[in-house]
Amino acid sequence: MDYAIDTRGLYKWFEGFKAIDGLDIAVPPGSIFGLIGPNGAGKTTLIQMLIGIIHPDRGDAFILGHSIREKNGSIRNQVGYVPDVPVMYPSFTVAEMYRLGSKLYPDWDQDHCFELHRAFGLPDNQRIRSLSRGQKVQVSLVMALALRPRLLLLDEPTAGLDPVVRRAFLRTVIDEAASRGTTIFYSTHNLNDLEQSADHIAAIYQGKLLFTRNLDELKQSMHRLQLVFGSPPGEGTIASLPGLLNWQGSGKVITITIKGDLDSIYPRLNALGAEMVKMMDFDLESMFVELMKAEGYGFGM
Amino acid sequence: MKIKSLLWKEWRQNRWYFLMAFLVIALQSSWGALTYYGVNQQAGVAAACAVAVGQILAPGSSAMETTAMVAAVFMAALLLAGERGSSLNYLVTTPVSRREIVISKFISGNVALITIMFIVSLFFIWAIKWYPAEYSVVEVINWSIVTTMALSCLFSLSLWVASFTQGVMISTLITAVIMALPWLLISMVTQVYRQYYQLSASLEIKLRYLQTYLFIPSYISRDGYFMGNRNEELATAGANAPFYPLEIIALALITGLCLWGAIKMLERNPLECRGEILLGGSFRQIGMILIALLNAILWAAELAPTPAWYVVYFFALWLGIYLLLYAIAWGGGWLIGKVGLDFRNYRG
Numbered sequence: 069m070d071y072a073i074d075t076r077g078l079y080k081w082f083e084g085f086k087a088i089d090g091l092d093i094a095v096p097p098g099s100i101f102g103l104i105g106p107n108g109a110g111k112t113t114l115i116q117m118l119i120g121i122i123h124p125d126r127g128d129a130f131i132l133g134h135s136i137r138e139k140n141g142s143i144r145n146q147v148g149y150v151p152d153v154p155v156m157y158p159s160f161t162v163a164e165m166y167r168l169g170s171k172l173y174p175d176w177d178q179d180h181c182f183e184l185h186r187a188f189g190l191p192d193n194q195r196i197r198s199l200s201r202g203q204k205v206q207v208s209l210v211m212a213l214a215l216r217p218r219l220l221l222l223d224e225p226t227a228g229l230d231p232v233v234r235r236a237f238l239r240t241v242i243d244e245a246a247s248r249g250t251t252i253f254y255s256t257h258n259l260n261d262l263e264q265s266a267d268h269i270a271a272i273y274q275g276k277l278l279f280t281r282n283l284d285e286l287k288q289s290m291h292r293l294q295l296v297f298g299s300p301p302g303e304g305t306i307a308s309l310p311g312l313l314n315w316q317g318s319g320k321v322i323t324i325t326i327k328g329d330l331d332s333i334y335p336r337l338n339a340l341g342a343e344m345v346k347m348m349d350f351d352l353e354s355m356f357v358e359l360m361k362a363e364g365y366g367f368g369m
Numbered sequence: 370m371k372i373k374s375l376l377w378k379e380w381r382q383n384r385w386y387f388l389m390a391f392l393v394i395a396l397q398s399s400w401g402a403l404t405y406y407g408v409n410q411q412a413g414v415a416a417a418c419a420v421a422v423g424q425i426l427a428p429g430s431s432a433m434e435t436t437a438m439v440a441a442v443f444m445a446a447l448l449l450a451g452e453r454g455s456s457l458n459y460l461v462t463t464p465v466s467r468r469e470i471v472i473s474k475f476i477s478g479n480v481a482l483i484t485i486m487f488i489v490s491l492f493f494i495w496a497i498k499w500y501p502a503e504y505s506v507v508e509v510i511n512w513s514i515v516t517t518m519a520l521s522c523l524f525s526l527s528l529w530v531a532s533f534t535q536g537v538m539i540s541t542l543i544t545a546v547i548m549a550l551p552w553l554l555i556s557m558v559t560q561v562y563r564q565y566y567q568l569s570a571s572l573e574i575k576l577r578y579l580q581t582y583l584f585i586p587s588y589i590s591r592d593g594y595f596m597g598n599r600n601e602e603l604a605t606a607g608a609n610a611p612f613y614p615l616e617i618i619a620l621a622l623i624t625g626l627c628l629w630g631a632i633k634m635l636e637r638n639p640l641e642c643r644g645e646i647l648l649g650g651s652f653r654q655i656g657m658i659l660i661a662l663l664n665a666i667l668w669a670a671e672l673a674p675t676p677a678w679y680v681v682y683f684f685a686l687w688l689g690i691y692l693l694l695y696a697i698a699w700g701g702g703w704l705i706g707k708v709g710l711d712f713r714n715y716r717g
Contacts, residue, residue: 141371
């Protein structure tokens with residue numbers, strides 16, 4: 069299978085600090101792939117390496133079949149990029165930025181550009197420096213989509229945006245993926261956004277891949293269960309459960325977070341003496357928090 | 370095609386800087402004439418122009434030439450180092466290679482310098498036609514070609530430095546240090562040599578030649594020739610007349626080398642943090658090695674009684690001063706860490 073993104077043993081050090089630590093991620097073409105991880109996990113570093121801002125120290129990555137180590141810039145002909153803080157030319161007007169884009173990208177679609185520009189209600193002749201952060205993100209997205217990308221790299225683009233702009237942004241991105249089959253690689257802290265849009269996710273922590281999973285499979289593989297016992301179980305009894313990520317409660321009622329197939333979990337719980345097992349709501353954000361806790365990233369969560 | 374687009378971008382982005390460079394250089398060219406006219410009004414404007422231009426063309430630094438050199442260095446730093454950490458991060462995400470980025474900046478800066486020098490030279494030639502001056506059109510053309518090439522060379526040197534530094538001022542400062550380094554090294558070696566041996570006139574002339582040809586501003590100021598004229602042997606060798614073909618070849622070679630270096634360095638430069646790297650080592654390390662080297666050259670001569678001892682002292686001092694600087698840098702870093710400052714600006 070030709071992946072849209074395929075990283076192989078990628079490493080990046082910053083003054084002795086390992087920002088990316090032997091990362092292997094494969095992103096299927098046409099997917100909306102969410103990248104999650106706490107601050108400093110290496111998300112921005114990874115995306116900046118993929119788009120060519122920084123170089124890997126070891127390993128390689130392939131985007132649309134081309135190595136990121138290729139010096140020829142043509143690899144980025146079909147790759148759009150929206151950073152968390154868009155950097156463009158402050159003295160340029162919005163129209164001049166589009167003009168620059170049309171000169172640099174061979175497949176630039178001017179009609180699509182104007183269509184998106186109008187949809188976002190952006191000003192034509194205002195200088196970039198005088199735009200709000202939200203408007204800069206929108207201009208950046210318009211440019212990233214007008215080049216007709218096969219791959220779109222988004223680095224926490226909706227962080228700090230108001231709900232209306234965020235929703236418009238996400239809708240545009242999802243429409244693009246649906247209509248043209250564009251692969252979206254999307255790093256974010258907002259897991260609600262991701263839950264609504266992504267079909268695959270990967271979690272990284274301290275530059276290492278924790279897991280990469282189809283989102284539906286992930287939801288089916290992690291569970292939050294409330295257990296009611298006839299008499300209080302011992303701590304060791306609960307802790308011995310295979311796949312247990314976390315548990316809380318005291319007395320007869322215990323809430324556990326556990327990984328695995330429910331068909332194999334239920335008999336074990338029965339064997340421990342659970343008289344009643346109730347499935348709790350478990351959203352992506354809670355799953356992420358539990359996984360991070362299991363990796364030792366607690367910070368009092 | 371991509372270069373053409375990048376040139377448009379450079380023009381659109383930097384046109385006011387180019388205009389400012391032109392105004393500053395042009396103003397310096399006419400400033401001499403204005404001040405001369407101010408104190409010798411009976412001579413007339415035309416005479417003032419001719420005298421002022423004659424002063425620029427004569428050996429020795431003029432305000433206009435110094436301004437032009439600073440403008441060339443500053444322009445390259447502005448074009449590349451000034452974009453580091455901001456819009457350059459946008460440009461490298463587009464389908465242009467870093468080679469194309471450097472080449473487009475090289476072309477745009479050189480076109481600006483050539484245009485400025487062309488207009489200034491036209492003014493000089495026009496001044497001759499207006500008033501019989503003590504210089505000819507051929508002299509103006511020669512001066513114009515060599516000066517433009519030297520400015521282009523300084524621009525390339527600054528572009529090379531800007532490819533591994535961030536910030537206009539630090540880039541300009543490092544360019545000045547690198548520019549002066551050959552001159553400084555030869556002066557120091559000459560001084561040390563004199564301490565133990567008799568320096569023959571012919572060797573001194575050769576060293577001065579080397580110093581002149583490796584110090585880019587001397588192609589413009591002609592200070593090297595000026596010094597040489599005071600030496601009888603040099604004067605009889607006919608060396609007071611500049612040998613333009615050799616100068617142009619030397620300048621073209623340095624320019625090409627610096628351009629190649631800038632391309633290679635930017636291709637290697639990861640653009641994260643301050644991104645200050647040099648081939649095979651860190652920027653700070655190389656700075657410390659260099660400072661230790663320069664100090665060791667002079668200190669060893671002060672301490673060593675014989676040339677043999679000089680070699681021993683030189684290497685011992687080089688290592689000693691380097692270790693001292695390393696300890697200071699390490700101690701400073703430890704202290705900064707202790708008080709809780711962290712200058713690493715990597716982003717997760």
